[in-house]
Amino acid sequence: MATIHVDGNAYDVDGSDNLLHACLSLGLDIPYFCWHPAMGSVGACRQCAVKQYKDENDTQGKIVMSCMTPAADNSWIAIDDDDAKAFRARVVEWLMTYHPHDCPVCAEGGHCHLQDMTVMTGHSQRRYRFTKRTHRNQYLGPFVAHEMNRCINCYRCVRFYNDYAGGTDLGVFGMHNNLYFGRHEEGVLESPFAGNLTEVCPTGVFTDKTHTRHYTRKWDLQYAPSVCHQCAVGCNTSPGERYGSVRRIENRYHGEVNGYFLCDRGRFGYDYINRDDRPRRPEWHDAGVKTLDVDPALDRGADLLRRADRVIGIGSPRASLESNHQLKTLVGENNFSTGIAAAEQACLARMAGIDAAGALATPTPREMESHDAVLVLGEDLHHSAARLGLNVRQAVLGRREELAEERGIPLWNAEAVKTLAQDSYHPLYIAYPSATELDGISAASMRLAPDNIARLGFAIAHEIDAEAPAVDGLDAATQAHAKEIARALLAAERPLVISGGSLESTAILDATDSVVRALARREKNGGLLMVRREANSTGLALMDGKPLERALEQVSLGHADALVVLENDLYERLPQARVDETLDAADGLIVIDHQRTQTWQRANLGLPAASFAETDGTLVNLEGRAQRFYQVYDPRHLRPECRLHAGWRWLDALRASLGRSAGEPLTFAKAVADCAESHPALAGMESAGDHAELPGTLKLARSPHRYSGRTSMRADISVSEPRMPQDPETPFEFSMEGYSGFDRPRRNVPFAWAPGWNSPQAWNKFTDSVGGHLSGGDPGICVAGTVKAASSGYPAANRIPAAFAHQGDRFQLWVLPRLFGGEATSARADAIAERAQTPCLRLSAADARALDAEDGETLTLTAGESRLPLALHIEADLPDGLVTLPAGVMPGAPNGHWVTLDKAPGKTPGKEDG
Amino acid sequence: MTDRLYDAAGTTAPIATDGDGFVLHDDDRRAILDERDHYEQPQAACIEALKIVQKRHSWVPDAAIAAIAEALGVGVGAVEGVATFYNLIFRQPVGRHVILVCDSSSCFLTGFEELGEALSQRLGIGFGETTKDNRFTLLPTCCLGACDRGPAMMIGDDTFGPIAPDDLSELLEAYP
Amino acid sequence: MMTSIPSNSRLRYKSQLRQPASERLEHTHPLTWRLNDDGSRVGLDEYRQKNGYVGAQNALEQAPDDIIQAMKTANVRGRGGGGFSAGVKWSLTQVGDNLPRGYMVCNADEMEPGTFKDRLLMEQQPHLLIEGMIISARANRSKYGYIFLRGEYVDAARSLSLAIEEAREAGLLGDDVAGSGFDFDISLHTGAGRYICGEETALINSLEGKRANPRAKPPFPGQSGAWGKPTVVNNVETLCNAPAVLQHGAEWYQELSGNLSNDGGTKLYGVSGLVACPGLWELPIGTTGWDILERAGGMREGHTLKTWLPGGGSTGFLLPEHLELPLDFDTVGQYGSRLGTGLLTVVSQRQSLVALLRNLEQFFARESCGWCTPCRDGLPWAAKILQTLEHGEGRPGDIELLQEHAANIGPGLTFCAHAPGAAMPLESAIRHFRADFAAGIVEEDAKGGSAVADGSDTAAAKEEVS
Numbered sequence A: 001m002a003t004i005h006v007d008g009n010a011y012d013v014d015g016s017d018n019l020l021h022a023c024l025s026l027g028l029d030i031p032y033f034c035w036h037p038a039m040g041s042v043g044a045c046r047q048c049a050v051k052q053y054k055d056e057n058d059t060q061g062k063i064v065m066s067c068m069t070p071a072a073d074n075s076w077i078a079i080d081d082d083d084a085k086a087f088r089a090r091v092v093e094w095l096m097t098y099h100p101h102d103c104p105v106c107a108e109g110g111h112c113h114l115q116d117m118t119v120m121t122g123h124s125q126r127r128y129r130f131t132k133r134t135h136r137n138q139y140l141g142p143f144v145a146h147e148m149n150r151c152i153n154c155y156r157c158v159r160f161y162n163d164y165a166g167g168t169d170l171g172v173f174g175m176h177n178n179l180y181f182g183r184h185e186e187g188v189l190e191s192p193f194a195g196n197l198t199e200v201c202p203t204g205v206f207t208d209k210t211h212t213r214h215y216t217r218k219w220d221l222q223y224a225p226s227v228c229h230q231c232a233v234g235c236n237t238s239p240g241e242r243y244g245s246v247r248r249i250e251n252r253y254h255g256e257v258n259g260y261f262l263c264d265r266g267r268f269g270y271d272y273i274n275r276d277d278r279p280r281r282p283e284w285h286d287a288g289v290k291t292l293d294v295d296p297a298l299d300r301g302a303d304l305l306r307r308a309d310r311v312i313g314i315g316s317p318r319a320s321l322e323s324n325h326q327l328k329t330l331v332g333e334n335n336f337s338t339g340i341a342a343a344e345q346a347c348l349a350r351m352a353g354i355d356a357a358g359a360l361a362t363p364t365p366r367e368m369e370s371h372d373a374v375l376v377l378g379e380d381l382h383h384s385a386a387r388l389g390l391n392v393r394q395a396v397l398g399r400r401e402e403l404a405e406e407r408g409i410p411l412w413n414a415e416a417v418k419t420l421a422q423d424s425y426h427p428l429y430i431a432y433p434s435a436t437e438l439d440g441i442s443a444a445s446m447r448l449a450p451d452n453i454a455r456l457g458f459a460i461a462h463e464i465d466a467e468a469p470a471v472d473g474l475d476a477a478t479q480a481h482a483k484e485i486a487r488a489l490l491a492a493e494r495p496l497v498i499s500g501g502s503l504e505s506t507a508i509l510d511a512t513d514s515v516v517r518a519l520a521r522r523e524k525n526g527g528l529l530m531v532r533r534e535a536n537s538t539g540l541a542l543m544d545g546k547p548l549e550r551a552l553e554q555v556s557l558g559h560a561d562a563l564v565v566l567e568n569d570l571y572e573r574l575p576q577a578r579v580d581e582t583l584d585a586a587d588g589l590i591v592i593d594h595q596r597t598q599t600w601q602r603a604n605l606g607l608p609a610a611s612f613a614e615t616d617g618t619l620v621n622l623e624g625r626a627q628r629f630y631q632v633y634d635p636r637h638l639r640p641e642c643r644l645h646a647g648w649r650w651l652d653a654l655r656a657s658l659g660r661s662a663g664e665p666l667t668f669a670k671a672v673a674d675c676a677e678s679h680p681a682l683a684g685m686e687s688a689g690d691h692a693e694l695p696g697t698l699k700l701a702r703s704p705h706r707y708s709g710r711t712s713m714r715a716d717i718s719v720s721e722p723r724m725p726q727d728p729e730t731p732f733e734f735s736m737e738g739y740s741g742f743d744r745p746r747r748n749v750p751f752a753w754a755p756g757w758n759s760p761q762a763w764n765k766f767t768d769s770v771g772g773h774l775s776g777g778d779p780g781i782c783v784a785g786t787v788k789a790a791s792s793g794y795p796a797a798n799r800i801p802a803a804f805a806h807q808g809d810r811f812q813l814w815v816l817p818r819l820f821g822g823e824a825t826s827a828r829a830d831a832i833a834e835r836a837q838t839p840c841l842r843l844s845a846a847d848a849r850a851l852d853a854e855d856g857e858t859l860t861l862t863a864g865e866s867r868l869p870l871a872l873h874i875e876a877d878l879p880d881g882l883v884t885l886p887a888g889v890m891p892g893a894p895n896g897h898w899v900t901l902d903k904a905p906g907k908t909p910g911k912e913d914g
Numbered sequence B: 001m002t003d004r005l006y007d008a009a010g011t012t013a014p015i016a017t018d019g020d021g022f023v024l025h026d027d028d029r030r031a032i033l034d035e036r037d038h039y040e041q042p043q044a045a046c047i048e049a050l051k052i053v054q055k056r057h058s059w060v061p062d063a064a065i066a067a068i069a070e071a072l073g074v075g076v077g078a079v080e081g082v083a084t085f086y087n088l089i090f091r092q093p094v095g096r097h098v099i100l101v102c103d104s105s106s107c108f109l110t111g112f113e114e115l116g117e118a119l120s121q122r123l124g125i126g127f128g129e130t131t132k133d134n135r136f137t138l139l140p141t142c143c144l145g146a147c148d149r150g151p152a153m154m155i156g157d158d159t160f161g162p163i164a165p166d167d168l169s170e171l172l173e174a175y176p
Numbered sequence C: 001m002m003t004s005i006p007s008n009s010r011l012r013y014k015s016q017l018r019q020p021a022s023e024r025l026e027h028t029h030p031l032t033w034r035l036n037d038d039g040s041r042v043g044l045d046e047y048r049q050k051n052g053y054v055g056a057q058n059a060l061e062q063a064p065d066d067i068i069q070a071m072k073t074a075n076v077r078g079r080g081g082g083g084f085s086a087g088v089k090w091s092l093t094q095v096g097d098n099l100p101r102g103y104m105v106c107n108a109d110e111m112e113p114g115t116f117k118d119r120l121l122m123e124q125q126p127h128l129l130i131e132g133m134i135i136s137a138r139a140n141r142s143k144y145g146y147i148f149l150r151g152e153y154v155d156a157a158r159s160l161s162l163a164i165e166e167a168r169e170a171g172l173l174g175d176d177v178a179g180s181g182f183d184f185d186i187s188l189h190t191g192a193g194r195y196i197c198g199e200e201t202a203l204i205n206s207l208e209g210k211r212a213n214p215r216a217k218p219p220f221p222g223q224s225g226a227w228g229k230p231t232v233v234n235n236v237e238t239l240c241n242a243p244a245v246l247q248h249g250a251e252w253y254q255e256l257s258g259n260l261s262n263d264g265g266t267k268l269y270g271v272s273g274l275v276a277c278p279g280l281w282e283l284p285i286g287t288t289g290w291d292i293l294e295r296a297g298g299m300r301e302g303h304t305l306k307t308w309l310p311g312g313g314s315t316g317f318l319l320p321e322h323l324e325l326p327l328d329f330d331t332v333g334q335y336g337s338r339l340g341t342g343l344l345t346v347v348s349q350r351q352s353l354v355a356l357l358r359n360l361e362q363f364f365a366r367e368s369c370g371w372c373t374p375c376r377d378g379l380p381w382a383a384k385i386l387q388t389l390e391h392g393e394g395r396p397g398d399i400e401l402l403q404e405h406a407a408n409i410g411p412g413l414t415f416c417a418h419a420p421g422a423a424m425p426l427e428s429a430i431r432h433f434r435a436d437f438a439a440g441i442v443e444e445d446a447k448g449g450s451a452v453a454d455g456s457d458t459a460a461a462k463e464e465v466s
């Protein structure tokens, strides 16, 4: 704590901050550019100048950069000082000398930090009268557009991209006032976090290309707090809608989950909900396709269900808890499947068990960053839970901060901290079959077959605690690694273990269990985080459903004759033949989805579901945090013909139709309450979000004050103006009318705006301290995950797998997660499809040689009855005997099974070998 | 009003690649790796590496940037950042002889402008340009530390001064 | 490549001291007494014959703190331009059991416009520098040394490489320096251009193979310098003073400047510009500008002195009357300028000050590293205004705009001292010669036409020097 005096007022602040950070946290405005709360200070832009005085008697003072000055106790400063103000106005004037003043055609306009700061400093007259230099721009891939002429040279982009996110292909080139921020040559930005440049850049150099395609100003967008549906991390997002389509996804600040940053899948993967081919009205598939209105659709659905002897409900880890619960209610507990394949579900169950045993607590993503040693068993985070890759990187870089503290260098002094530590890192160990993005900063990256990853894990546990089971016949290299890793984990204050279900190996999870138990026995204050695949995988694991194969079996075996499939494409999960066989045997199939999937095409009745932007729901992320996403817009307002409804609403209506009851339609509040009540494990989910605000208080606005054209938006449909859609379910209004301020603490913030702060930097007005937590508390509530508990024994002691052995001419198949293209819904977004690399299969150099196959050559992979021809990529140090495939190219590929490869031309992917 | 003098030494990021198929000469790779051992971190050898490549090719083609990055194990963005910062690393082809004319204050006071003009006339090129026969590239440079004998200039590794316009024939002829 | 210009051609540039050997004595000219009149390089044998490495030998037998004390007492002030006490700097290098031994870096980037002194020392007497570095390394417990030499100094590079080899072979570098048990070795690092590399923290970044952006201070290089290790950076000339201090003692050294200055020792002074005989002299620190200009034979025929820069392009303009001042760090600092590198640049009445300013500001703008806004974006703007003034196309308000620029790129406002270095000549020139600038302004007259202001040279009335 320190007391600082600003413009004559005394404030208590955190003395370890710099003055800029401290003042912004107090709610005072100081303009700045190069500083960023997540990246610290570098003192480059000189915009944050204030006057500092030696003491209260000093009347002279001198100008200092607030970002580079400690908020030392008894500091005396003035923001409102004529010299400082004049200097700040000069700085903006300089920055603008070469700026093109092209706000009207700039995608940043309206949420531009440069605009905000220019206004804040009061600079409005341009005195520079000479020519401006211009730059050529680069193609940077499908996500990010480049307009270098707008650059104000704050260096934030390279500091984020390289220092923070570990990228290597973006740089700053040239010197003096001829600087260029871009790639060394045109091409796709390689970092999976490149999209953050659109928010990190304070002006319009890096903008969101997916947004520009259907551009709308920030003030004309309608928002709601949402949660990313593209993986299990659960980053908080603000989707912005206009004219019935989502125009962009922005980061929504969350102090514990995503902070200021998202991954590119989450940011740019939304366009599947805007697809033209999306089902928007119920469909009856017979000889042809017949679209129906809601009531006839429900009648036909009810008929179909009524005719069936037994109906199986297949839920989905990409649908909300509420929708899954309504499905379960409709079909009955015994007939409910999670929609997750057995191998994955086994892993989920195993992970839930480990969490429940509670040897080590589950850290939040932010907490992960303060761990001082990390072991990753069987995950490639940049692909399976990308945002966490960024967190692990910060954990590893945390060593710098430790060193800086020892040497009295303030942690915000970013370049100094970096310089001091050079490449001293906290130890990171990664065991994975293939190369991973974090290898560059790991102490060791071991390329191992999954069974050997498990053996390594068991061996580490044994090294940590001699009572943990020893591994028989361990090779010397693994033994040495195990010793080194155990030593590093024990030397750490807070070791972190990361594992998960990406490889669908319960053996790895058993080993993880042993490691964390061993650490717990050595009283380590560590953490364990296990990666799940989909947005609601963790939630579904708590809902007690059967695995997908078991449910389909009921139909194939004739024990059931109809299916209701909720937001799930069975063809993405099991081999084609397996799904066909079941659907052929079923008498009726109802599919509720927002995508025209292969499963939808086979439905008798298709009911168009609302996507995450069109309804409310709750998801449980991989830490066990239940988070609410809210409806962004009402699709019927602008497309009156569409009949989109939440999954939970369709299912409730089906149940009502089936029972011929015409009761009250289900409210969202009731859907939440029902689910919470039926699942003790989910009891907390009710407080994951808020329903309508307390009576008498204002509702919250979904759009900014300046939202324009509301009354004319439907003019092409009808000039008479209908009432705006009402939202009795949530605290939000479909309107700019309502509260959108920051002075009353709240956790539900659809969009961040404060007077004078139009850019994403406005989030700093909504936090308790800059970079801290939302002032009303970070949204969501932990329902699962682990609270540390005493654990004893090593239950997996007798499940240590044998060492992996090469099987002659057969290869063990492993499907590796893939950020772009490896997740079914985002893969349907054009930008993601464009970004996805052409899939290939990978073999070690030795195996390729044995097959006499060359890099790039097509090989046919035969797994049971499925065949897949794919180009070969030789990954020199992949373990021999393995073949890997990226996720999303061979649905239902049997992970861990033995397959053959041959050079003969194969058939189309996934097609049965007849 | 011209910016030429002022910007001639600056280079901006390339838009397209060229020199595909560039291979780091074995000797150069060895020299670069050897240089690396003089420092605590491999990146420190980056400037020397650029000079090594430049020595062989007379300039640093785009593709060499990636090759150096790979050889030293540093990011390609960082290497290009360095390559475009320093004025003695040429990111565009230069002639056989690079003429660096000191344009700083003492030489300015002792005849830089006349010398520059005379050179320009003679070679038929302006600062920042290369003669058609690829013989000379003309660049301005910072104070050469030869102020007591300004105006001064360098051709290749040789420093000359004071140079009067009349001396140029003799001087240039020595560089075929 | 071989060239047909003979090595003794008059066209070739050779570093040259203007004082004959007869004038340069061991006890009065510690920096240059060993130099040969023909400018030939003093090799190891010759250097040793002339009492070379005696100072280093003494230093190796002393405790580091005693060396530092000697440097403090001798009051050796940084010759790189800043004038910071070398002894004090060395005492700020962090040492400790849990701290790694760091680096001794010699700043041989000499690029300050008008400066040509370090070149001479390195080309002709490289062992003096190596000896100075050994002493500094000993005092700072540095484990390794780098000479950061500008790439254009090809002859100096040759001379230094050879000297490093010679010293290594003689056991003066490497493990166990001269049998003292102290290890220290030196590498020569040659730069790739850019004035900013001379700024000590930018130099460290450049040494690390990065873009030469300066670093924020604190932490100072002594706390966290090259690769985060404690690092001392000293100018060539500063280091070349250490051997004599260690050989003859601090008091002797301090006495060299007699009652001319509080600063100790001698200084390599020089003059460039339109003087009869430009050159370089080793003189007691505190010698007057007058004395130096006299040695240079005064202004060239037909020229009179208008103004002068005392120590490089980043120092402030002084008037002829200031030639009376002793040229040391404190005195010059009192007159709105700095001693800088102590190499004078003179401007004749017949030369355009505005054009010179334009040239200087273009230099500083071009050499800005591009890190901080005032320098990166302010200097080019100022240079462009000066360009219009030079062409008589200035507008009313331009002088004030220039002054505003000079005021807003001063110390503390920018990230490093580069831009303040550009501000000083600009501010002082306008202060002394405002009319020269006003002459470039097109005045809007009442009838809406314009007239070029009277270009008469008000400074012509100033004292003349012949």
Ligand SMILES: Cc1cc2nc3c(=O)[nH]c(=O)nc-3n(C[C@H](O)[C@H](O)[C@H](O)COP(=O)(O)O)c2cc1C
Residues within 6 Å of the ligand: C077, C078, C079, C080, C081, C082, C083, C084, C086, C089, C107, C108, C109, C110, C111, C112, C195, C196, C197, C198, C199, C200, C201, C233, C234, C235, C236, C238, C239, C416, C417, C418, C421
């Ligand atoms: C822009 C700039 C350029 C500089 N160039 C040089 C230089 O070329 N040589 C030098 O010795 N010092 C130069 N300096 C001064 C150094 O930063 C530093 O003060 C000096 O090397 C310290 O050595 P000293 O204490 O021995 O003088 C420069 C400073 C600035 C701000």
Ligand code: SF4
Residues within 6 Å of the ligand: C196, C213, C214, C367, C368, C369, C370, C371, C372, C373, C375, C376, C414, C415, C416, C417, C418, C419, C420
């Ligand atoms: S003043 Fe700023 S831009 Fe100029 S050289 Fe120093 S840090 Fe770079």
Ligand code: FES
Residues within 6 Å of the ligand: A020, A031, A032, A033, A034, A035, A041, A042, A043, A044, A045, A046, A047, A048, A049, A065, A066, A067, A068
């Ligand atoms: S925010 Fe302080 S200098 Fe840029």
